[in-house]
Amino acid sequence: MSINVIEGGVTAAKGFKASCTAAGIKYQGRTDMAMVYSEAPCTSAGVYTSNVVKAAPVIWDKEVTKGNVPVRAIVVNAGVANACTGKQGLDYCEQTAEAVSKALNVDKKGVIIGSTGVIGRQLPIDRIVAGVDVLAKSLESGVEAGTKASKAIMTTDTVNKEVAVTFTVGGKTVTMGGMAKGSGMIHPNMCTMLAYVSTDCAISKELLQEALSEDVEETFNMISVDGDTSTNDTLVVLANGLAGNEIIDKKGADYDTFKEALHYINEYLAKHMAADGEGATTLLEVKVVGAGTKAQAKKIAKSVICSSLTKAAIYGRDSNWGRIICAMGYSGAGFDPDKVSIWYEAAGKKMLIVENGMDAGYSEEEATELLKNESVTVIADLHEGSECATAWGCDLTYDYVKINADYRS
Amino acid sequence: MSINVIEGGVTAAKGFKASCTAAGIKYQGRTDMAMVYSEAPCTSAGVYTSNVVKAAPVIWDKEVTKGNVPVRAIVVNAGVANACTGKQGLDYCEQTAEAVSKALNVDKKGVIIGSTGVIGRQLPIDRIVAGVDVLAKSLESGVEAGTKASKAIMTTDTVNKEVAVTFTVGGKTVTMGGMAKGSGMIHPNMCTMLAYVSTDCAISKELLQEALSEDVEETFNMISVDGDTSTNDTLVVLANGLAGNEIIDKKGADYDTFKEALHYINEYLAKHMAADGEGATTLLEVKVVGAGTKAQAKKIAKSVICSSLTKAAIYGRDSNWGRIICAMGYSGAGFDPDKVSIWYEAAGKKMLIVENGMDAGYSEEEATELLKNESVTVIADLHEGSECATAWGCDLTYDYVKINADYRS
Numbered sequence: 001m002s003i004n005v006i007e008g009g010v011t012a013a014k015g016f017k018a019s020c021t022a023a024g025i026k027y028q029g030r031t032d033m034a035m036v037y038s039e040a041p042c043t044s045a046g047v048y049t050s051n052v053v054k055a056a057p058v059i060w061d062k063e064v065t066k067g068n069v070p071v072r073a074i075v076v077n078a079g080v081a082n083a084c085t086g087k088q089g090l091d092y093c094e095q096t097a098e099a100v101s102k103a104l105n106v107d108k109k110g111v112i113i114g115s116t117g118v119i120g121r122q123l124p125i126d127r128i129v130a131g132v133d134v135l136a137k138s139l140e141s142g143v144e145a146g147t148k149a150s151k152a153i154m155t156t157d158t159v160n161k162e163v164a165v166t167f168t169v170g171g172k173t174v175t176m177g178g179m180a181k182g183s184g185m186i187h188p189n190m191c192t193m194l195a196y197v198s199t200d201c202a203i204s205k206e207l208l209q210e211a212l213s214e215d216v217e218e219t220f221n222m223i224s225v226d227g228d229t230s231t232n233d234t235l236v237v238l239a240n241g242l243a244g245n246e247i248i249d250k251k252g253a254d255y256d257t258f259k260e261a262l263h264y265i266n267e268y269l270a271k272h273m274a275a276d277g278e279g280a281t282t283l284l285e286v287k288v289v290g291a292g293t294k295a296q297a298k299k300i301a302k303s304v305i306c307s308s309l310t311k312a313a314i315y316g317r318d319s320n321w322g323r324i325i326c327a328m329g330y331s332g333a334g335f336d337p338d339k340v341s342i343w344y345e346a347a348g349k350k351m352l353i354v355e356n357g358m359d360a361g362y363s364e365e366e367a368t369e370l371l372k373n374e375s376v377t378v379i380a381d382l383h384e385g386s387e388c389a390t391a392w393g394c395d396l397t398y399d400y401v402k403i404n405a406d407y408r409s
Numbered sequence: 410m411s412i413n414v415i416e417g418g419v420t421a422a423k424g425f426k427a428s429c430t431a432a433g434i435k436y437q438g439r440t441d442m443a444m445v446y447s448e449a450p451c452t453s454a455g456v457y458t459s460n461v462v463k464a465a466p467v468i469w470d471k472e473v474t475k476g477n478v479p480v481r482a483i484v485v486n487a488g489v490a491n492a493c494t495g496k497q498g499l500d501y502c503e504q505t506a507e508a509v510s511k512a513l514n515v516d517k518k519g520v521i522i523g524s525t526g527v528i529g530r531q532l533p534i535d536r537i538v539a540g541v542d543v544l545a546k547s548l549e550s551g552v553e554a555g556t557k558a559s560k561a562i563m564t565t566d567t568v569n570k571e572v573a574v575t576f577t578v579g580g581k582t583v584t585m586g587g588m589a590k591g592s593g594m595i596h597p598n599m600c601t602m603l604a605y606v607s608t609d610c611a612i613s614k615e616l617l618q619e620a621l622s623e624d625v626e627e628t629f630n631m632i633s634v635d636g637d638t639s640t641n642d643t644l645v646v647l648a649n650g651l652a653g654n655e656i657i658d659k660k661g662a663d664y665d666t667f668k669e670a671l672h673y674i675n676e677y678l679a680k681h682m683a684a685d686g687e688g689a690t691t692l693l694e695v696k697v698v699g700a701g702t703k704a705q706a707k708k709i710a711k712s713v714i715c716s717s718l719t720k721a722a723i724y725g726r727d728s729n730w731g732r733i734i735c736a737m738g739y740s741g742a743g744f745d746p747d748k749v750s751i752w753y754e755a756a757g758k759k760m761l762i763v764e765n766g767m768d769a770g771y772s773e774e775e776a777t778e779l780l781k782n783e784s785v786t787v788i789a790d791l792h793e794g795s796e797c798a799t800a801w802g803c804d805l806t807y808d809y810v811k812i813n814a815d816y817r818s
Contacts (some may be wrong), residue, residue: 053738053746053766064572084734086747086767119731120768174614231735308717309813316814322528324639326495329462337462338495357462358495359529398807 002167003065003261011146012177013200014242014336015039017139018045020152024130025124026079026117031152033128036196041070042238044112045209047216049233055083057113060093061234065110065209070188072106074131074196076114076153078181083231085118092123099129103136112192112236116155116181119231135172152181153194157181158404160162163268167261169254172245174201177263179331180269182276193220195235195269200239203247211259212237214285222298222391223274225308237262257258272306274392275375279399280315283375289388290381295381297332297389303331305393313397314376319344319367321353324378341381346373411668418571420555421586423609424448426548429561432540434533435526442486442537444544445605447514449481450526451647453521454618455593456625458642464492466522469502470528470643473521474618480647481515483605484541485562487590492528501532501667508538512545519643523603525564527592528640542665548694559567559588562603565687565812571582572677577804578663581654583610585670588642589678591685598617602629604644610667611650615656620668620680621646628675630751631707631716631800644782646671682782683714683801691723692784698797699790705742706791706798712740713787723785724804728753728776732763733787750790 010020015038037271046065048058053223062316064071075096082089086258089201093113101108115123139145150160164177184194189324202213220235241247246256275283286304304310307327330338342354349370352360420427424447427438439523455474457467458537473480484505510517512651524532545616548554559569565772572587591602610622621644650656695713700706713719716736722729730751738746751763758779760771779785 051735052740052743055732081731084731084746084763084766086765086769116816118729120763121734191659227412229718231731231738308809312810315810318814320527322640325462326460326528329460329640331461334461337493354529356491356495359493359494395814396810398810399716401721401724401805401810402806404721404805405727 002257003165003264003352006164006166006267008143008164008199009146009150010036010179010196011142011148012164013175015200015240016146016198017141018149019135019140020140020148021131021134021138023077023127025127027076031148032079033131033135034074034149034152035139036074036149037139037200038072038210038238040239040240040241040242041072043205044071044205044236045212046234046236047212049230054230054255055081055115055232056084056085056089056093056232057115058232060113061091061236065236065359067109069107069113070111071110072115073100074112074193074236075100075135077128078153078155079117080115080121080123081117081119081232082115082123085122085335088122093124095125096128096132099132101131114154114234116153116194116232119262125387129385131320146177146179153181153182157276159276161269161272161276163265165261165264167257169201169248169257172243174243175199176246176265177202178265178269180273180319182273191275193230193233195267197237197262199239200243201239201240202243202245202247203239203258207248207255208239215259215263216265219263219270222302223270224302224393225339240352271392274394277394278403279397280394281397284311284314284394284395285375285377285390287379287388287390288375288382289379290383290385291387292385294387294389296335297387299331300328300332300335300380301389301391303327303393308396311393311396314371316373317368319353319364319371325354325357328380333381335384338384341383343379344370345379346370346375362380364405394405410735411666412673413576415573415575417552417573418559418586418650418719419445419588419607420551421573422584422607422711422738424649425607426550427554427558428544428549429557430540430543430547431471432486432536434486434536434725438680439489440557442484442540442544443558443561444548445483445558445607446548446606446640447481447647447649449649449651450481451649452612452614453480453616453645455643456621457643458639460492460640462640464490464524464641465494465498465502466524467641468499469522469645470645473518473700474645476518477573478516478518480519480521481510482513484522484544485603485647486510487529487562487564487607487676488526488538489524489532490526490528491524491532491643494531495530501534505533505537505541508541509636510543511651523643525562525641540668545675555586555588562590564590566685568679569683570685572674574673576611578654578657578666581652582676583652583654585610587674587678590684591682602639602642602682606646606671606674608648609650609652610648611652611654611656612648612667614657616657616664617646617648620671624672624675626667627671628679631711631798632679633711633802680801683803686803687812688806689803690806691804693723693802693804694784694786694799696786696788696797696799697791698732698788699792699794700796703796705719705744706796707744708796709737709741709744709789710800712736714800717805720802720805724806726777726780728762728773728780735768737789744791744793749790750792751778752788754786755779755784755787
């Protein structure tokens with residue numbers, strides 16, 4: 001691997017600063033707004049929810065990352081999603097961007113806006129605008145500022161999610177870091193997932209978008225907490241070029257290294273989002289191997305991580321493999337059930353559970369022990385070809401129901 | 410309506426008898442096998458799971474209802490699903506049918522077999538065969554026998570499901586009744602749903618299958634408890650002709666009346682299955698109206714009843730309509746979110762919640778009160794056309810997780 005994992009997140013790359021504040025959007029006694037600022041203009045790329053119902057900030061950001069105005073800032077609030085808010089919601093996006101524009105002296109068309117929280121309520125725009133002023137005045141460099149920002153955007157998340165790496169492009173050390181939030185309404189096709197990645201790499205807009213669009217298919221689009229695709233899912237990458245590398249504007253070794261780094265960041269954030277799924281106690285990784293086609297492997301892997309019955313069995317540490325093969329079977333992808341093998345893998349131990357579509361004669365006690373790990377991998381071999389895919393989810397617990405039966409109060 | 414609802418179930422129609430026994434398949438202290446027998450040979454039709462992984466009895470029954478041997482008996486066990494059991498599982502189906510054939514002096518190719526319970530275990534065939542003998546000797550006519558049979562096939566069901574109607578065909582009174590089980594792994598495309606309908610109507614095999622295949626799209630295929638499509642879903646209709654009506658062998662008024670009766674039976678059983686979903690406290694009915702096409706209305710209605718977040722909110726009596734419109738939005742069917750109206754309806758009261766895709770300014774307290782009903786209808790108007798569809802589901806509760814975290818023990 002040509003990339004090195006380092007400490008930090010969205011402020012790891014050169015020229016990126018961050019800040020946070022307690023604007024009182026919805027929560028008491030915690031920060032709920034964050035800002036990221038780049039000292040140099042950024043090339044941007046974005047991927048967004050496929051939901052027909054799109055939050056106002058998604059509509060706003062799509063225009064920003066599609067356009068040619070370099071991005072200089074990101075501002076995010078937790079508590080209210082600004083979705084199903086009509087023209088008023090869009091006006092509030094514009095007012096927020098205008099406040100950022102004034103406070104930082106940047107073009108308002110270069111401001112990324114993110115919102116997460118309850119659908120259908122209007123933003124308390126006065127508090128948002130006041131928050132922007134505080135954020136603009138308290139921007140700081142360094143790891144700690146990034147960490148604080150990643151905490152300010154959490155909703156039902158129990159831990160903040162950030163990661164950073166360095167790699168080399170044309171002799172220059174390049175840094176890339178990111179932060180993400182997301183715990184419920186997570187089934188990205190592009191979740192109430194917000195993720196922001198920043199890098200000091202110089203790369204063309206076309207290649208940045210292509211790398212992002214491709215990688216998201218293998219990372220964020222392969223996780224699910226509850227099968228609900230949010231109205232707000234957003235993943236934006238900013239590249240400010242301050243690493244001083246010769247710009248990556250064609251495919252080749254440098255582009256491949258960049259993609260590898262982006263993949264590491266995206267996979268790390270996506271996996272940690274799944275592991276921190278609302279109420280989750282176990283990260284469930286499902287690898288489908290020996291598939292005839294990639295599409296088949298992906299469909300089957302996603303079907304298993306989305307199965308409520310499989311997720312509840314994992315919570316109960318119950319090796320109820322019938323639910324796994326059942327979910328494979330209704331995935332919509334064809335395969336021969338009589339050829340399927342299934343293993344469980346955790347903490348370096350691997351157990352054969354199913355062979356030729358039937359019970360392999362394993363020990364229930366040993367399986368239950370293995371399923372007690374915080375991270376469990378299910379490997380399903382179709383014995384059909386050489387394609388594979390991995391998806392990530394979590395168990396279904398009492399706490400998921402508790403959190404979501406009364407989220408708004 | 411030209412049909413009359415009467416007391417009874419699978420033994421309501423002329424010539425149908427039933428029995429049950431405690432064969433000790435898995436449960437202690439309860440009945441777990443049932444038999445239905447027709448004194449006259451039956452025309453049959455069936456619809457089955459679309460899961461690639463099909464239980465052995467599904468494979469067996471498909472041959473039976475496709476074939477030309479008249480059906481005389483149904484035998485069902487609860488506790489073990491006989492799915493993922495390979496050739497052994499199919500052999501056990503044949504042995505069961507042979508036991509029925511011997512005990513009742515009927516053709517084994519005219520025996521319908523149903524199994525429901527844990528996937529991946531082999532049937533205790535000796536107990537099944539012994540059970541068949543007891544069942545054959547204890548067949549009885551009358552409402553009570555049908556009710557007992559409907560109780561014997563339950564797994565995590567909390568109530569038995571049966572219904573019967575009469576209607577008139579060519580001056581003759583015809584009776585139709587049915588029983589069903591199903592509570593978890595319910596997302597029929599065709600669920601661990603087993604349903605059996607019996608009628609004394611005379612009708613051709615072609616029209617019986619056509620009526621069934623069409624109606625299931627509007628009834629059983631429009632319910633979901635957990636989104637998991639079982640390996641065992643089976644719905645079989647038997648028609649023995651003992652009502653003495655002139656056979657229905659072409660479309661017309663008689664066929665329409667028959668379809669109306671079948672629809673009543675199917676919708677009743679499907680709705681009661683949804684209401685008895687594992688852990689459920691509320692029946693959630695979702696009606697999409699004003700749609701441009703039927704397919705669009707069905708996709709949207711199903712997406713809402715399958716949304717874990719919507720289901721958890723209903724359990725919490727939380728009018729979190731953002732989750733409803735979000736689920737509509739990721740359904741895969743297009744519509745204009747800015748035109749959508751949403752109402753709640755229960756116990757004769759109707760409340761406007763969303764207008765033009767935004768909060769209609771309703772009272773949260775009144776909405777919470779309304780959501781406390783045992784049966785709640787969500788009506789979503791797309792204001793696009795005149796097509797509509799209805800789907801049925803239930804809330805997501807602690808008990809769903811409890812039941813499924815430790816189903817096998």
